[in-house]
Amino acid sequence: MQERRSTAAVARAPPATLSLLAAAVLLLATAAAPCRAQAATVMSIEEACQKAASASAGVSYEHCVSSLASDARSRDAADLHNLAVLAARMAVDHAATTGARMEDLNEVEESPHARARLHHCRELYDAAADVLRDALDNLRARIYGKASQQLAAALGASESCEDVWKGEERVPVATHDREYGRMAMVALGLTSGIVA
Numbered sequence: 001m002q003e004r005r006s007t008a009a010v011a012r013a014p015p016a017t018l019s020l021l022a023a024a025v026l027l028l029a030t031a032a033a034p035c036r037a038q039a040a041t042v043m044s045i046e047e048a049c050q051k052a053a054s055a056s057a058g059v060s061y062e063h064c065v066s067s068l069a070s071d072a073r074s075r076d077a078a079d080l081h082n083l084a085v086l087a088a089r090m091a092v093d094h095a096a097t098t099g100a101r102m103e104d105l106n107e108v109e110e111s112p113h114a115r116a117r118l119h120h121c122r123e124l125y126d127a128a129a130d131v132l133r134d135a136l137d138n139l140r141a142r143i144y145g146k147a148s149q150q151l152a153a154a155l156g157a158s159e160s161c162e163d164v165w166k167g168e169e170r171v172p173v174a175t176h177d178r179e180y181g182r183m184a185m186v187a188l189g190l191t192s193g194i195v196a
Contacts, residue, residue: 041079045069048083052189055196059189063182084190085139088151091184092132095157098176099125105172114172121161121173125180128157132184135191144195151188155181 043051049064068074068083071090077083102122109115135150158181165171 043078043080043083045074045083048080048190048193049186051080051193051196052186055192056185056189058185060182064186064189067183067186080190080194081139081142084147084187084194085136087183087187087190088132088136088139088147091151091154091180091187092129092136094176094180094183095125095129095132095154098173098180099129101176102173117164118173120164124157124160128154128180128184132187135187139191144191148188148191148195151184151191155184155188157181158184 045065045068049059049061049068052064053059053061064087067090068077068086071086073086073089074083077086099122102118102125106115106118106122109118131150131154135147135154138144138147138150158177161173161177162171165173171177
């Protein structure tokens with residue numbers, strides 16, 4: 001009964017009220033459209049990486065293209081949104097792999113000081129992987145602003161880990177740190193490209 005009354009009330013509303021209501025709905029729909037339209041536009045890996053490199057100075061175009069193209073899942077990612085999701089997945093994988101590598105190194109390391117450093121780095125990467133998983137969830141839900149914030153926050157793991165090793169001749173995790181940081185930056189650049 002309640003639904004019939006509200007439908008009848010809308011039918012009896014003055015045309016000006018209906019026009020305003022329709023305009024408000026249209027305005028809301030078009031305000032949300034740019035992000036979705038940008039993300040849903042078919043885009044090659046090269047185009048997406050060019051956009052990411054333009055949006056974020058830390059993104060290497062060549063690294064972006066080679067990393068995404070080397071992953072078989074990129075064949076199914078034909079737009080900026082899906083490429084950003086893929087890059088975030090790859091960053092999660094890098095963080096998890098780097099954390100596991102820290103644990104492996106920690107088991108064979110003899111120096112208590114180096115073991116403490118490796119343990120600290122592993123904690124940083126475990127935390128980064130958690131933040132990246134949250135960013136991935138937000139990307140899937142198309143909450144790009146929050147995802148961008150989380151991706152940016154996760155970037156700090158590699159720098160913080162490198163800082164732990166300052167003053168040492170040998171940094172056993174340098175290659176892993178660098179690759180993780182580059183992939184996380186690609187994910188951030190692609191996500192920023194959606195919002196831009």
